[in-house]
Amino acid sequence: MKIASIALRNIFRNKWRSFLSLSAIALVTFTIVFLFAIMEGMKLDQRTTMAKFATGDARIRNAGFEKYQFIAPEEFMIPDYDKAIAALRADPAVETAVGRFQFPAQVAVKWEVIFGMNWPGETNSTLATGLDFSDEKSFFSLASYLVPGGRLPGQGEILVSGGFAKKFNLKPGDSLILYSGGTWGQQDAVLKISGIVALPLAQLNVNSIYMALSAAQNLLLRQGQAEEILIRFKPGVAVGDAVAAVRTALARNGFKDLDVKPWNEIGNAGTFIDLASKIYYFMAFFFFILGTTVIINTTMMVIYERMREIGTLRAMGMTGPEMIRLFFMEAFFIGAAAAFVGVILGSALILPLSVSGVDFGKLIDLGKTNLDISDVIYPQLNLVSTLFVFFYSTAVSSLISFIPTRRAAKIEPVEALRSI
Amino acid sequence: MVKVNHVVKNYTIGKLEVHALRGVDLEIKDGEFMSIAGPSGSGKTTLLNLIGCLDACTGGDILIDGESIGGKKRDERALLRRRKIGFVFQSFNLIPVLTAYENVAFALSLLKTGPGETRERTMKILEEVGLTGLEKRFPNELSGGQQQRVAVARALVKKPTLVLADEPTANLDSDTGREILKLMEDLNRTHGTTFVFSTHDPMVMDFAHRLVLLHDGAIVSDKAKK
Amino acid sequence: MTIKRSIWLALLVVLPATVFAQMTAEEVVRRLEKNEVYTSSKSSGKLLITNQFGTKTKTFTAASQGAEKLLLEFTNKEERGQKILRLNDQIFVYYPRSNSVVSMQGGALKDSIFGSDFTYEDLTGEKSILNLYKVEFAQPSTETVDGVQCYHLRLTGITSVAYPFQELWVETARLVRRKAVFFSLTREPLKEMEVKETKEVSGKIFPSRFVITDLIKKNSSTEFALDSIQINPRLDARQFSLERLKF
Numbered sequence: 001m002k003i004a005s006i007a008l009r010n011i012f013r014n015k016w017r018s019f020l021s022l023s024a025i026a027l028v029t030f031t032i033v034f035l036f037a038i039m040e041g042m043k044l045d046q047r048t049t050m051a052k053f054a055t056g057d058a059r060i061r062n063a064g065f066e067k068y069q070f071i072a073p074e075e076f077m078i079p080d081y082d083k084a085i086a087a088l089r090a091d092p093a094v095e096t097a098v099g100r101f102q103f104p105a106q107v108a109v110k111w112e113v114i115f116g117m118n119w120p121g122e123t124n125s126t127l128a129t130g131l132d133f134s135d136e137k138s139f140f141s142l143a144s145y146l147v148p149g150g151r152l153p154g155q156g157e158i159l160v161s162g163g164f165a166k167k168f169n170l171k172p173g174d175s176l177i178l179y180s181g182g183t184w185g186q187q188d189a190v191l192k193i194s195g196i197v198a199l200p201l202a203q204l205n206v207n208s209i210y211m212a213l214s215a216a217q218n219l220l221l222r223q224g225q226a227e228e229i230l231i232r233f234k235p236g237v238a239v240g241d242a243v244a245a246v247r248t249a250l251a252r253n254g255f256k257d258l259d260v261k262p263w264n265e266i267g268n269a270g271t272f273i274d275l276a277s278k279i280y281y282f283m284a285f286f287f288f289i290l291g292t293t294v295i296i297n298t299t300m301m302v303i304y305e306r307m308r309e310i311g312t313l314r315a316m317g318m319t320g321p322e323m324i325r326l327f328f329m330e331a332f333f334i335g336a337a338a339a340f341v342g343v344i345l346g347s348a349l350i351l352p353l354s355v356s357g358v359d360f361g362k363l364i365d366l367g368k369t370n371l372d373i374s375d376v377i378y379p380q381l382n383l384v385s386t387l388f389v390f391f392y393s394t395a396v397s398s399l400i401s402f403i404p405t406r407r408a409a410k411i412e413p414v415e416a417l418r419s420i
Numbered sequence: 421m422v423k424v425n426h427v428v429k430n431y432t433i434g435k436l437e438v439h440a441l442r443g444v445d446l447e448i449k450d451g452e453f454m455s456i457a458g459p460s461g462s463g464k465t466t467l468l469n470l471i472g473c474l475d476a477c478t479g480g481d482i483l484i485d486g487e488s489i490g491g492k493k494r495d496e497r498a499l500l501r502r503r504k505i506g507f508v509f510q511s512f513n514l515i516p517v518l519t520a521y522e523n524v525a526f527a528l529s530l531l532k533t534g535p536g537e538t539r540e541r542t543m544k545i546l547e548e549v550g551l552t553g554l555e556k557r558f559p560n561e562l563s564g565g566q567q568q569r570v571a572v573a574r575a576l577v578k579k580p581t582l583v584l585a586d587e588p589t590a591n592l593d594s595d596t597g598r599e600i601l602k603l604m605e606d607l608n609r610t611h612g613t614t615f616v617f618s619t620h621d622p623m624v625m626d627f628a629h630r631l632v633l634l635h636d637g638a639i640v641s642d643k644a645k646k
Numbered sequence: 647m648t649i650k651r652s653i654w655l656a657l658l659v660v661l662p663a664t665v666f667a668q669m670t671a672e673e674v675v676r677r678l679e680k681n682e683v684y685t686s687s688k689s690s691g692k693l694l695i696t697n698q699f700g701t702k703t704k705t706f707t708a709a710s711q712g713a714e715k716l717l718l719e720f721t722n723k724e725e726r727g728q729k730i731l732r733l734n735d736q737i738f739v740y741y742p743r744s745n746s747v748v749s750m751q752g753g754a755l756k757d758s759i760f761g762s763d764f765t766y767e768d769l770t771g772e773k774s775i776l777n778l779y780k781v782e783f784a785q786p787s788t789e790t791v792d793g794v795q796c797y798h799l800r801l802t803g804i805t806s807v808a809y810p811f812q813e814l815w816v817e818t819a820r821l822v823r824r825k826a827v828f829f830s831l832t833r834e835p836l837k838e839m840e841v842k843e844t845k846e847v848s849g850k851i852f853p854s855r856f857v858i859t860d861l862i863k864k865n866s867s868t869e870f871a872l873d874s875i876q877i878n879p880r881l882d883a884r885q886f887s888l889e890r891l892k893f
């Protein structure tokens with residue numbers, strides 16, 4: 001008679017109690033599987049978002065830009081960016097390469113006319129981006145975010161992000177005055193709003209404005225220059241290899257001091273997700289502690305109930321470690337079954353959600369937080385992390401039973417036998 | 421062979437010291453069928469527990485087959501019990517989740533006996549205790565007498581040096597009790613296993629081949645009867 | 647040597663020094679400011695903004711009336727037509743392309759002009775030093791700056807001022823500003839101004855080239871160089887008005 005099968009039968013002695021323990025652990029496992037799936041979803045979201053809106057699959061900037069962007073960004077542009085783009089597009093791995101110009105700007109949305117001049121009361125900070133609308137169509141297709149009634153801007157025109165438009169009650173046809181500041185040189189223009197873009201990324205939607213790349217170049221008197229070039233690789237291309245190829249291609253074409261970075265090495269892309277995963281791991285651990293108190297409690301009750309049985313088994317010659325194994329197995333079976341149930345239920349919930357998405361924008365105002373995540377997250381079921389949760393869940397809930405069982409092993413057989 | 425050498429056992433309850441055994445000397449030869457009798461509180465259970473390696477002596481020593489058990493650690497004593505000592509309890513103490521067959525076979529599984537031998541020995545002893553056909557029953561599906569028969573089979577299946585039974589018939593009616601005693605006597609004869617059982621029932625004492633009388637923690641008489 | 651002779655000698659040596667010392671710190675400032683008073687001025691010049699990457703040049707014309715009206719108009723390509731008008735303590739910036747006027751207020755006054763070491767605030771607050779600061783001599787009271795002997799003054803703000811502490815060096819001979827260091831409330835040096843060249847126009851000594859260094863930024867400095875200066879020219883007083891910014 002194996003200890004394991006005794007343990008298994010013991011589980012069914014008090015079905016409701018075992019069910020309760022199982023439910024607690026299953027619920028915890030379920031929650032964690034769900035949390036991890038959301039986290040995976042956020043990672044995926046960030047990857048697509050970064051690639052789509054901010055970095056492309058890889059981004060090229062002047063090597064000094066990163067370091068000096070707050071002191072003298074204008075000194076670290078990509079000159080001859082047209083030539084660079086032509087060279088990049090010749091690379092078979094590159095689907096498209098586009099130039100961009102990004103600069104902070106103050107924007108006045110209303111003003112009075114006094115003495116024949118425009119007098120804005122106040123200005124608001126925005127992030128202005130000059131980009132090539134037709135070239136970016138294949139990834140950052142701003143046209144697809146246009147609110148009906150708007151169109152892409154021409155010279156002297158501008159697109160305003162939804163959040164900004166809503167805040168200041170702007171609509172297509174309205175005008176605004178833009179002032180570039182700082183070291184970019186003090187430039188200004190009255191621009192007409194050609195359309196509103198409702199961007200899925202809360203942070204961008206708050207205060208972004210978009211204009212044609214040439215309009216930005218003209219405004220800042222920087223014709224022929226771009227701040228960055230974004231590259232989109234063809235599907236199936238390994239980004240790491242392609243980036244290396246791009247570096248050599250640029251060097252061969254005489255471009256020096258250009259820095260090519262794959263999307264995942266850019267900026268602080270990882271930091272938020274890293275922090276979130278740490279918080280999630282901590283939450284997971286905390287949930288488990290809660291869930292496992294049920295296991296501890298059950299095991300303790302079981303030990304007191306079966307005291308005379310423990311005495312009998314000890315009298316028959318079962319040693320302390322064997323005793324521990326018996327109770328451990330019970331917890332292990334419950335834990336494993338619960339983890340299995342939790343993982344199955346979690347996956348069953350996530351699979352449809354990974355298609356339909358979860359709209360967090362409705363739940364919290366992400367615009368006010370500083371997170372680079374979309375409103376709608378598509379939770380992702382990751383085999384490795386799900387397996388991890390299964391094993392973790394099983395391990396924690398069974399290992400925790402050591403706390404009460406170690407005490408059971410120390411009970412004197414005579415004492416155990418004397419109990420009723 | 422078991423030798424009990426001037427064994428003393430004290431219990432402390434708070435500040436109070438209870439002298440459960442006050443120097444017991446006893447020799448149990450192989451194949452004996454012996455009863456330890458005495459009034460309640462005389463120390464019968466205490467003595468059986470000490471002989472059964474379930475507890476440690478306060479003074480003196482016990483030798484089983486010449487091996488002193490005084491200095492053994494708890495798990496060493498457990499392994500000794502596993503091999504050499506079978507127990508029969510007053511309230512049967514079968515494992516409720518195991519069938520009659522499994523309860524018996526479990527004693528062998530602790531000794532890592534192979535499956536074929538386990539099956540053979542288990543079936544044989546169950547037959548000897550008269551439980552053929554009831555192997556698959558769980559304890560709660562058996563009568564008290566049948567349960568105690570399973571318990572006797574469980575104690576004997578591993579061919580122990582010694583079977584200890586603390587008031588094995590106290591929870592049975594007198595007819596069933598007598599049947600159990602008869603069974604134990606038969607097994608003592610056929611297997612040559614040493615049986616030591618405690619009781620304060622004169623009918624049970626009648627079955628014993630040797631009767632040791634305990635009183636207040638000391639042996640007051642020790643008579644061979646048959 | 648007799649005692650009498652030595653007293654004479656000592657007097658001879660000490661006398662010029664005591665004449666210096668008799669002028670109080672306040673008096674130095676009063677004499678300094680007297681040189682700076684004129685009813686109007688007209689000038690043109692360059693603003694050379696230098697950082698570690700190179701120098702940018704902005705050209706401008708300037709007109710002033712009294713101490714509290716100033717109009718700067720930029721003439722270089724990038725900022726052509728942009729104007730900065732100071733009326734008393736108010737600053738207005740006119741942008742020709744959007745035909746708009748931004749009134750600089752609050753924090754915006756601390757913004758740098760074209761990324762230079764010069765802020766809008768630096769254009770304001772030319773009331774008499776004595777109204778704003780308590781003035782005293784440093785120890786020692788004179789020091790040479792680039793080989794020129796100067797009074798070394800310490801200024802402590804008595805009202806709320808942009809720079810609560812200043813050190814000022816005034817040429818002893820001509821009683822004109824030579825150098826100034828501006829400190830924060832915690833006495834950290836923030837900026838330094840040094841006059842590199844002066845011009846004498848209509849009996850007034852004018853700093854025609856001076857450098858302002860932001861001591862917090864690295865490798866940066868901003869130089870003002872005036873090509874032409876007219877003192878008390880005939881000016882159209884109406885140009886210092888908001889209505890006329892557009893023209």
Ligand SMILES: Nc1ncnc2c1ncn2[C@@H]1O[C@H](COP(=O)(O)OP(=O)(O)OP(=O)(O)O)[C@@H](O)[C@H]1O
Pocket residue numbers: 431432433438439440458459460461462463464465466467620
């Ligand atoms: N664990 C213990 N702690 C304290 N005293 C004990 C303990 N076990 C037994 N005793 C005491 O030791 C003495 C002997 O007890 P023991 O159980 O051996 O008697 P017994 O002969 O088996 O009695 P009974 O016929 O009632 O079973 C009694 O006075 C009892 O109260």
Ligand SMILES: [Mg+2]
Pocket residue numbers: 464465466586
């Ligand atoms: Mg007893």
